[in-house]
Amino acid sequence: MAASAGQKNHVVGIDLGGTKILSAVVDREGNVLSRAKKKTKAQRTSDEILLRLEECSREAIEASGVPASEIAAVGIGSPGPLDPITGCILETPNLNLSNAPIAPYLIEKLAMPVFLDNDVNVGTFGEFTYGAAKGKQHVIGIFLGTGVGGGVILNGEPFHGASLNAGELGHTKIVAYGDKCGCGDRGCLEAYASKTAMIKRIKKRISKGKKSILTDLTNGDWTKLTSSVFVKAIEANDKITVNEIHRASKYTGVAVGSLMNILSPEMVVIGGGLVEALEAQIMPDIRYHAERNCFPIMSEKCEIVPAMLGDDAGILGAAAIAWKRLESA
Amino acid sequence: MAASAGQKNHVVGIDLGGTKILSAVVDREGNVLSRAKKKTKAQRTSDEILLRLEECSREAIEASGVPASEIAAVGIGSPGPLDPITGCILETPNLNLSNAPIAPYLIEKLAMPVFLDNDVNVGTFGEFTYGAAKGKQHVIGIFLGTGVGGGVILNGEPFHGASLNAGELGHTKIVAYGDKCGCGDRGCLEAYASKTAMIKRIKKRISKGKKSILTDLTNGDWTKLTSSVFVKAIEANDKITVNEIHRASKYTGVAVGSLMNILSPEMVVIGGGLVEALEAQIMPDIRYHAERNCFPIMSEKCEIVPAMLGDDAGILGAAAIAWKRLESA
Numbered sequence: 001m002a003a004s005a006g007q008k009n010h011v012v013g014i015d016l017g018g019t020k021i022l023s024a025v026v027d028r029e030g031n032v033l034s035r036a037k038k039k040t041k042a043q044r045t046s047d048e049i050l051l052r053l054e055e056c057s058r059e060a061i062e063a064s065g066v067p068a069s070e071i072a073a074v075g076i077g078s079p080g081p082l083d084p085i086t087g088c089i090l091e092t093p094n095l096n097l098s099n100a101p102i103a104p105y106l107i108e109k110l111a112m113p114v115f116l117d118n119d120v121n122v123g124t125f126g127e128f129t130y131g132a133a134k135g136k137q138h139v140i141g142i143f144l145g146t147g148v149g150g151g152v153i154l155n156g157e158p159f160h161g162a163s164l165n166a167g168e169l170g171h172t173k174i175v176a177y178g179d180k181c182g183c184g185d186r187g188c189l190e191a192y193a194s195k196t197a198m199i200k201r202i203k204k205r206i207s208k209g210k211k212s213i214l215t216d217l218t219n220g221d222w223t224k225l226t227s228s229v230f231v232k233a234i235e236a237n238d239k240i241t242v243n244e245i246h247r248a249s250k251y252t253g254v255a256v257g258s259l260m261n262i263l264s265p266e267m268v269v270i271g272g273g274l275v276e277a278l279e280a281q282i283m284p285d286i287r288y289h290a291e292r293n294c295f296p297i298m299s300e301k302c303e304i305v306p307a308m309l310g311d312d313a314g315i316l317g318a319a320a321i322a323w324k325r326l327e328s329a
Numbered sequence: 330m331a332a333s334a335g336q337k338n339h340v341v342g343i344d345l346g347g348t349k350i351l352s353a354v355v356d357r358e359g360n361v362l363s364r365a366k367k368k369t370k371a372q373r374t375s376d377e378i379l380l381r382l383e384e385c386s387r388e389a390i391e392a393s394g395v396p397a398s399e400i401a402a403v404g405i406g407s408p409g410p411l412d413p414i415t416g417c418i419l420e421t422p423n424l425n426l427s428n429a430p431i432a433p434y435l436i437e438k439l440a441m442p443v444f445l446d447n448d449v450n451v452g453t454f455g456e457f458t459y460g461a462a463k464g465k466q467h468v469i470g471i472f473l474g475t476g477v478g479g480g481v482i483l484n485g486e487p488f489h490g491a492s493l494n495a496g497e498l499g500h501t502k503i504v505a506y507g508d509k510c511g512c513g514d515r516g517c518l519e520a521y522a523s524k525t526a527m528i529k530r531i532k533k534r535i536s537k538g539k540k541s542i543l544t545d546l547t548n549g550d551w552t553k554l555t556s557s558v559f560v561k562a563i564e565a566n567d568k569i570t571v572n573e574i575h576r577a578s579k580y581t582g583v584a585v586g587s588l589m590n591i592l593s594p595e596m597v598v599i600g601g602g603l604v605e606a607l608e609a610q611i612m613p614d615i616r617y618h619a620e621r622n623c624f625p626i627m628s629e630k631c632e633i634v635p636a637m638l639g640d641d642a643g644i645l646g647a648a649a650i651a652w653k654r655l656e657s658a
Contacts, residue, residue, distance in 0.1 A: 090626075161627075162466070162594060162595040162631060165593060166592050166627075168590040169591060171587075171590040171623075171624065173583050173586065173590075174503075174504075175503075175505050183624070185586075185621065185622055185623075186622075187583075250505075254506070255502070257514075258501050261500040262479075262495065262501055262588070262591065263495050263591075265490065265491060266491040292514065293505075293514055295497060295500065295512070297410050297419075298495075298497070
């Protein structure tokens with residue numbers, strides 16, 4: 001694949017999620033010219049999902065006014081595990097895309113280079129290129145959401161390791177053989193700090209007779225427990241919610257401190273909807289527990305900051321990965 | 330500093346420890362031509378320790394028959410934290426060498442390039458260059474001893490991070506706010522798998538009335554609890570010892586699995602006197618618990634092996650670091 005950007009000044013960045021596909025045409029400085037959005041319909045056939053990806057790319061390109069022939073490449077962030085070299089998804093729990101040749105398919109359809117990487121690597125690389133971690137060399141990203149994702153940038157490059165899937169920071173063990181995690185193992189950060197884990201504990205406490213405003217706010221439908229519902233509960237000083245947010249932040253801080261002892265990053269970027277909504281509650285706790293769990297020499301050299309790009313981390317990170325890989329191709 | 334190896338085919342590798350200084354003249358293939366050894370006398374003045382380092386280097390050079398002018402460089406592995414760029418030790422609990430300009434001193438005295446790095450980074454780099462991890466790109470080393478040390482090699486290079494002191498793998502948190510560690514924090518691997526931690530637990534159990542052959546084998550003097558004493562107790566199927574070795578191996582395995590999820594190394598090398606003496610007891614436990622604590626995609630790409638270089642890891646690793654840094658200088 002001839003992958004020179006040449007004089008072309010735009011790429012497509014795609015954020016492929018379990019619910020929606022977001023795409024955007026982005027220039028070298030990270031400015032978004034146009035956007036498109038489609039439902040993923042994740043349980044349809046893999047052919048249908050690939051077609052929706054293609055259509056979502058074309059829509060963004062058309063809306064941008066930039067001729068397709070002037071687009072340098074497509075970058076895609078997707079849940080993994082995946083192979084960033086062949087551009088194939090290997091497997092992913094929430095998408096019907098096992099062994100799906102995403103990049104080869106789009107290369108054929110769109111006639112341009114297509115690069116695939118793990119969604120959280122991509123989010124971290126977005127923060128590194130256009131957001132909170134601009135200009136840093138060694139950056140760790142931790143994204144708290146339904147699960148807990150992570151990304152690792154070392155020496156200015158996303159680090160992939162031997163399996164090409166390094167950076168599963170949500171599955172850093174923080175309590176040996178502790179709480180059961182969605183991955184099947186025990187004691188992972190995700191089993192303490194994900195929304196899934198928090199909801200599980202809250203439900204259990206309520207079922208044991210504890211009172212919480214969350215019962216009213218969600219009408220007992222826990223799928224309605226979004227970040228903004230958490231905010232309302234915190235504003236109402238709901239004890240169960242306050243405790244859970246503290247607990248998730250504490251364990252995240254322990255993991256961050258541990259990762260600082262291991263990798264001594266210059267910056268740890270914490271992202272995800274809950275952090276955006278409750279930055280003032282969450283970040284001080286994370287910083288406090290990180291410092292208590294690493295050597296002063298590590299914390300002196302490291303800032304722990306909230307992510308800056310919000311919902312655009314995916315498309316901007318995917319665009320950044322496209323630029324980066326065009327450069328090194 | 331002009332640091333070209335040119336036609337020179339030998340370096341000095343120095344292993345600076347709290348008890349002894351080992352030095353050796355080593356060729357490019359890792360063959361040892363000569364050795365020297367001195368007590369560190371770690372509580373003497375820093376000037377005296379520097380002089381002993383110098384003398385130990387000179388003795389190895391003289392014994393090798395290679396003229397000093399034909400030695401390309403000196404590499405030193407030392408406990409840290411230290412600055413591998415300026416070649417100064419910043420601080421080290423067991424040596425009276427705070428803010429000691431080790432490399433600048435020896436450069437002046439020996440008139441050749443001198444390179445300093447963390448002892449466990451050096452041990453890992455020795456295994457990478459001449460031992461178990463030859464030819465690998467991403468390698469983690471964990472050394473179980475009085476403490477627990479670690480080293481990280483990524484893309485074929487020792488990884489130092491922002492503080493230049495990354496790789497404190499003994500202070501990976503495996504039980505959030507768990508057992509107290511010698512570093513002052515809690516829940517570190519070292520608080521579960523170091524000889525210090527094991528002895529502390531064994532003493533406590535014996536003080537509570539449990540019987541152990543270790544009481545006789547050490548005559549109650551726990552400084553005599555060397556690896557060979559552990560071996561005798563294991564051979565006698567001493568229950569307390571068997572349990573402690575299992576427990577230390579289990580927690581080491583959890584940390585290894587966690588590190589595999591984070592960094593996806595090709596190889597994890599486990600070293601230290603206890604592992605050498607009890608490989609058959611320790612390695613299977615470590616492998617079992619590592620696999621239970623990481624994703625299959627990580628373990629499929631990773632071997633967990635015992636170190637190969639034994640007591641020579643320090644001098645050979647220091648020699649390897651010298652060759653490496655001459656190359657990139």
